Each structure stands twice: as C-alpha cells, then as structure tokens.
Amino acid sequence: MKPVIGITMGDAAGIGPEIIVKALDTKELYETCRPIVIGDAKILERARDIVEADLQIHVIKEVSDAQFAYGTIDCIDLDVLPADLPFGQISPAAGDAAFRFIEKAVELAKKHEIQAICTAPLNKEALHKGGHMFPGHTEILAELTGTKDYSMMLSSPNLKVIHLTTHVGLIKAIESINPERTYTVIKLAHDTLTRAGMKQPSIAVCGINPHAGEHGLFGNGEEEEKLIPGIERAQAEGINASGPHPADTLFFRAARGDFDIVVACYHDQGHAPIKVLGLEAGVNITVGLKGGVIRTSVDHGTAFDIAGKNIADKRSMLAAIESAIELAPKE
Incomplete structure (x- = not known):
C-alpha cells in the first residue's frame, strides 16, 4: 500500500500553497504515495492559478473521499481563511489557520488515516498573533501528541x-x-x-x-x-x-x-x-512523536518576499514529501 501523506498548508500568506501545488504537479509522486492537502481549498485554487497548473482541486471532508489521482489535488478544506488574504504580510488569521491545519493532520495521524505529515512553513509571529504561543511546528506537534522525548532529524539524499x-x-x-x-x-x-x-x-x-x-x-x-x-x-x-x-x-x-x-x-x-549539501535538498523531520507520528518539513521559511509571484522553488517540498514516504511506517 502506498502511504497516505497529509500535507499541511502552513502560513497561507507565504509560499506554502504555491510549492504544494508545484510539487503535486509531479506525476511520478503518485507512483509512490497518496498525497492529500490539509488546508483551505480557495487558497489552494488561488495558488493553482498563480502557478498556472492544469490541476483540479477536489474538495473533501474525509480522507476516504479522496481520489489520489494525478491531475487532481485532494484537499480537506477547513475553510478558515478569507479569499483575499494578502501575500507576504503577518496575518493573525493565517497564523491561526496554520495551527488548525496541523491540528487536523495530527487528528488524522492518530486515527491512522494518514501515515505521515509533511508541513509547509509557518510564520512564528503570525502564529503568536493568531493566539498560539508555540516556537514552531515541532512544539505544536509535541503538545498535540503528548510527547516529551523527541528530536530533530535532518535529511538530505x-x-x-x-x-x-x-x-x-x-x-x-x-x-x-x-x-x-x-x-x-x-x-x-x-x-x-x-x-x-x-x-x-x-x-x-x-x-x-x-x-x-x-x-x-x-x-x-x-x-x-x-x-x-x-x-x-x-x-x-x-x-x-x-x-x-x-x-x-x-x-x-x-x-x-x-x-x-x-x-x-x-x-x-x-x-x-x-546545508553544505544544498538547501533545496534538505528536509527537517520530527521523530519520537507518540503514536509513531512522522512529520517532515521543508528546510526553509515562508519567504514572504516572493509569495504570490510564481518563483518559489518546489524542490525542498518534493524532498520533504519523499522523506515522509521513506519514513512512513511499513508495517
């Protein structure tokens, strides 16, 4: 069985939605996994239009409704963001949404509906202004899974x-x-x-x-x-x-x-x-989370300065998804 990889949108005012769409416009990816986006469908559609990808956004409420077919991006739509969310700006709404996306992903991982979580970057200031006082994804995941002993793993080819x-x-x-x-x-x-x-x-x-x-x-x-x-x-x-x-x-x-x-x-x-081996290939991984939850992430930030301009590089997101596939439990 190909693992189901839950991809969270991160801070939607950054490049997360764009690099997700670009990564999922890679046909070979569907040969090794079943990707599903956890985010906001209208923001994903906007990113699809910005990068000019010939992809359909399939809005779903449950993992069981996903099609897992190249040409269609399955999105569990939390519908928590305004359609006109500005690019490249600190937004409490985007910070709160980023937390909600990862919260939903952990819920799905605990129920074994997804085998790994792959996160697009969030912005710590926006996260705090959105009411969630965590240093970043790792600490959110530790809190949501009740984990004390965990560690950061970095991976390159x-x-x-x-x-x-x-x-x-x-x-x-x-x-x-x-x-x-x-x-x-x-x-x-x-x-x-x-x-x-x-x-x-x-x-x-x-x-x-x-x-x-x-x-x-x-x-x-x-x-x-x-x-x-x-x-x-x-x-x-x-x-x-x-x-x-x-x-x-x-x-x-x-x-x-x-x-x-x-x-x-x-x-x-x-x-x-x-990082000497290349920023575009590096992946940040949280290991030791209770329940065997695996989380991988791009090894870069939200890049507010280039958000919405269709110049963000998808390679780190692809590498993060591939690492999630590699580390997903095989049992």
Missing part, C-alpha cells in the same frame, strides 16, 4: 543527522547533554529507521570536543561522562551504535555510506554539513 540539542547556546547545549539523552536519541534514530523498513541501521555518534576528546587530551572528559554511557546502553540492547567519532571526518564517512545516520551533539554541528 546522502546524509541523515539527528540532534541531541538544537536551539540553545553552545555552552547550554553541552551542559544539557547527559547519558540518558544520548541513549534516548540513539533509540529514537533506531526506532524511526527500523519502522521505515531498515534492518539494523548503523548509528554513529559525534564527539563533543575536537577529535572526540582524544582520550582526555581535549576538553574535560565530556565524551566519557555524557556520551559513552548512553552509547554502551544502546549497544547492550542490540542497537548498532558506535562512537563517539571525531566530527571533522564523521560526516564525510556517513555521506559516503559508512553509516545510516549521525547523532550530532548541537545545532551547528549537525546543520552545517546538511
């Missing part, structure tokens, strides 16, 4: 990275790493990849210090204190984890195929190698 810490300063990041968090993220990586059909994924953990500390030569024993006990615990459970490895060579080794995924210790350690 040749490299996957999962993070121990993300949006905190470097000193705080290192302070917050501990054996329990190391083990938890290794386990999240293992469980996510095995559910996606990969047998015994190879997981490599980055060192914190240069040369992974080189047996105490660099740093203050952070690898021995914070990383190695978590790695050993995972190994004792039969998980194929190794490290800590020096970060300056690990990403090269992973990109050439030595490892299936890298555990990065802090934000830039993991983000920089992915």
